[in-house]
Amino acid sequence: MLRCLLTRHNYLVRSGLQTRHINSTCHLLSKQADKANSSTEEDWEQANVKQSSIANYAIPQQASSAIPSSMLAAFNNMFDRGPNVGIxxxxxxxxVLSNHIKIDQPLILLNGSPFLWNAPPRAPGFLPMKDWDIEAFKIFELVSPRPELIMFGTGREFAPIPEHIRQYFFKLGIQVDQMNSKHAAATYNVLAEEGRRIAAALLPLDE
Structure with missing residues (x-):
């Protein structure tokens, strides 16, 4: 603008040109300068929009949850189990079970559920375990996941588990422990409450 004023003064003094002509020239130069400034501002705005678009493509929006709620509910339902049944x-x-059901025979507890166990009866003067057959424990081959430990309750008194029964469970990847039925039931209750994968095979006190 200063350049226009000086130019106007020089032309008036030296050349005697009309003021209207000089004003027209300055007005034209001013319009060109405004147009150049306007173009520069538009270029900056377009560059900022383009940069913002690139940033939006480069950084994905964060989901409200790492796992969709419907999928999370499905997983919860898959692994949700009812309360473990104890003694x-x-x-x-x-x-007498913790759900108030009374069972008058040998019992297997597996994955928190009770199963009737058709254990061979005790012969007078003999422990019943010698007649145990692995067919009575085939249910352990079908469950998944299998328990990490099975507690054998051998009745009122402690008695060792037959070796072929112990080896059968070892092949299934299940550890074996045995004690009288009172202690076996108490141990089962504690470990099941802790969330351990545990099973129990219990004989009544008179077996």
């Missing part, structure tokens, strides 16, 4: 009372002939 509330041991009787001479059987057991």
């Amino acid at each position: 509330e009372v041991i009787t001479k002939k059987g057991f």
Whole structure:
């Protein structure tokens, strides 16, 4: 603008040109300068928009959850189990479970659920375990995941588990422990409460 004023003064003094002509020239130069400034501002705006678009493509939006709620609910349902059934009372002939069901025969507890166990009866003067057959434990081949430990309750008194039964469970990857039925039931209750994968095979006190 200063350049235009000086130019106007020089032309008036030296050449005697009309003021209208000089004003027209300055007005034209001013419009060109404004147009150049406007173009520069538009270029900057376009560059900023382009840069913002590139940034948006480079950084994905963060999801509200790492796992969709529907999928998370499906996984929860898959692994959700009801409360484990434990042993509330041991009787001479059987057991009273924590869900108040009474069972008057040998019992297997597996994955928190009770199963009737058709164990061979004790012959007078003999321990019943010698007649145990692995067919009575085939259910352990079908469950998944398998328990990490099975507690054998051998009745009122402790008795060793037959070696072929122990080896059968070892091949399934299941550790074996045995004690009298009271201690076996108490141990089962504690470990099941802790969330351990544990099973129990329990004889009544009079077996």
